Amino acid sequence: MRLKSRLLPLAVSLPLAGTLAVALPLAAMLHAAAQPPPAGAAPEENAEEPGLAYSVSLPETGDSALDDAISRASALEQLRERAPVDAFGLVSRALAEANNMRDALRSEGYYNGSSRVTVDGAPADTPGLADRLAARGASDQPVPVVITVEKGPQYTLAPVLLRTDPPGFPLGAMGETGLAEGQPARAQPILDAQGRINQALRDAGHPFAELGRRVIADHDTRKLEVTFLVTPGPRALFARPGVTGEERTRSELLARMVQPLEGQVFSQERIEKTRQDLLSLGVFGTVRARAGDRLDEEGRLPMTFTVVERPLHAVGFGAAYETRYGPTVSAYWEHRNLFGGAERLRLEAEVNRLGTTGDTSDTGGKIGASLRTPWFLGRNQTLTFDIAALRERPDAYDRDAFTLGALLERTWSPRLSYGFGPQIEFSRVTQDGVTTDYQLLGLLGQLRWADVDNPLNPSRGTRASLLVNPIYSMGESNVFTRLRAQGSTYFDMLGDKGSILAVRGVVGSIVGASYGGVPPDKRFYSGGGGSVRGYTYQSIGPRTAINEPAGGLSLVEGSIELRQRVSGPWGLAAFVDAGSVTEDPTPDFDNVKVGAGLGLRYLTGIGPIRADIAVPLNKERGDSAFGVYIGIGQAF
Structure with a gap:
């Protein structure tokens, strides 16, 4: 007898003694254990009658x-408050409970178990029970309903068999069932297998x-014999895939993206990877993949991706606040498909340190534009051009700069990506009353690893990045290299995403030039939101002659944070941050600041x-007593 994957409930009567071999439906055994009965499912419910409390x-x-x-599985329990019933409905529900208990017992491997339900001390099938309950009238005491279960022995699995049609199909292609002789005969592991x-x-x-x-x-x-019946069907190769639904995106780009599927062996993983490639363009809100229900004339499997384009333009805003550094506001406008090849043009502006001194002398900002071109000269390869004008007024230095850059990024795998590209900068930097003009040429190289379940609010996984940035200063005629590595990891402590332990570490070093040969804005700084909370922005490390932050050639930071969900969308966090900045390229821990x-x-x-609100635990003269930080997204 062959049963298809879709199982139908089947009532089976099993005696308590004797030998019997009966085909059992696992769907019925698992149904009540997997989900509560739907509200309103009980036919005896009558909204016009007053509910009888039980x-x-x-x-x-x-x-x-x-x-x-x-x-x-208990309908009596699951529907007790959601679906009130009268006396006759209660008795009807109690009589139906036997099937629910049978399914619950079998779902855990108890095939000779039995159950009994009493209502107000009497068996549910007692003649006149409903009339007696109805005659009670209104009462402050709910009717007691007692469910009794005799579970009996738990059955175990006999050796699991695999049979194929046609016979002789290689079983190795089906992997391991994960079921072992002698383990409890629970329904869910069989369904999982x-x-x-x-x-x-x-x-x-x-x-x-x-199957x-x-x-x-x-x-x-007391054994459960399980046989899987396999009809594998033909092994298929993909035909040339098609894409439908595009309006403004060039069809030749989409055809080039899905073409690698042609001739490949059918694989759900390959389909999903191609679907994700299409989504990564950023111009589609949804991408659906549909395989044909039969092979074509050449014996290949047709494949179609249906896309739905997002709105052509988008606008975004952002805001953050930090004590002493003040509020920051930002906005952007972007065109998502500039030339029909999913090119994204973004114009953005930012203003920071608003009102920190009562005027605009310390107000900074940025105006910039970027053009991102996906699938540039290769699969999963993106070229981005950036241009920006900046005005920076932190406590450490004043900087006015014009920057140009290009970055070629390639996704090596779903988790690993890398990129590199040239940089040009013309800037004027003032620190400790000394102003210097810089003309810089640089090459940025970066490597990123991301394996987290949620990029905005991770509960498990790891993120890491490595930055290598050699820079040539034309005015100083020297070369220095900025090195920075950062990693963070997340632990779901209870397995329910309610208690998350997050850990972060950073190490950086600048090599190849003396301390004075590195522009102040290219040195490392620490302190503030996303760094060491409790300390003023950039305040940790060496100081200038007028006691302003001077930056350093090495950086070490670490954070540990416990994120606890409290109720609904609300949560709390407790954290400790630490950091050290020194003038030497070799990081050390002699003057670590902790918040x-x-x-x-x-x-x-x-x-x-x-x-967040944080306090410095070993503050020095000039450090704030506390810091307040408001923003969107976790600190790391």
Whole structure:
């Protein structure tokens, strides 16, 4: 007997003694344990009748997994408050509970178990019980309902069998079932094994594989015999894929992106990778992939990607606040498909340190433009041009600059990317009353690793980056190289994304030039939001003659933060940050500054809104007593 993957409920009567081999439907065994009965499903409910209050006493079987399954399967418990019933509805619900308990027992491997339900001390099938309950009238005491379960012995698995049609199909392509003889005969592992086998067949190039199963309970041996019935179907290669739905995007670009699928062995992973490639262009809101339901005349599998384009233009705003550094506001406008090749033109502006001195003398800002061209001369390769004019007025220095840059980025894998490109800068920098003009030529190289579950609010995984930036100063005729490595990791401590431990570390060094040969704005600084909270922005490290931050040639930072969800979108955070900046290129820990604090989080669709307050634990003269930081997104 062959059962297809879609299972139908089947009522089976099992005796308590004797030998019987019966095919059992796992869907029915798992149904009640997997989800509560839908509201309104009970036919006896009558909204016009007053509800009869009742309480439910669930059994404790000594098997916590079974107790959970019983609780989820019980319609009496799940519908008690959501769907009130009258006396007749309560009795009807109690009579139907036997099937729910049977499914819960079988879902955990108890095939000879039994259950009993009493309502107000009487069996649910007692004649006249509903009339007696209705005659009680209104009462402050709910009707007691007691569910009793005798679980019996837990069955175990017999050796699991795989049978193929046609016979002789290599079983190695189906992978391991993950089921072992003697393990408890629970329903969910069997369903999981079927899913793994089906996925293995599809990954091996069989898009039309059919997989059924036969399950037999032997009451003499207390064994469950499971046989998977496999019809693999043909092994398929992709035909030339097509893309439909584009309006402004050039069809030749899309054809070039999906063309590598042609001739490849069918694989769901390859389909998803191509779909993600199309999404990464940034011009499509959705991309759907659909494989044909039969092979074409050449014996290949047709494949179509349907795209829906996003609006052509977008506008965005941002804001942040930090004590002493003041508020920052930013805005951008972008064109998402400038020439039809998914080129993105972005114009952006930022104003910072607003009102920190009562006038605009310390106000800084930026006006810039960037042009991003995806799939530039290769797969998953992006070229970005940047141009910007900057005015910076932190406590450490004054800087007015004009910058040009280009960056060629390539995605090596879903987690790993790298990029490099030239930089040109013309700037005027003033520190400690001394003004210097710089003409700089640089080459930026970067390597990034990202393996987190959510880029805006990660709960597990790791992020890391490495930056190598050699720079030639034409006025000083010297070369120096900025090196910076950063990593962060996230631990879901309880497995429910409610308690997250986040750890961050940074190390940096500038080599190749003396301290005075490195422009002040290219040195390392520490302190402030996203760095060492509690300290003024850029305040950690060497000082100038007038006690302003001077920056250094080495940097070490570390942070540890516990993020705790409290209720709904609200959460709290507790953190400790530390950092050190020195004039020597070799990092050291002789003068580490430590800050600690608490934060409030409110989760939104674009990431958490963050408000932190921190204090310096070993502050020096001139350091603030505390710092307040407000922004969007986690600190790291």
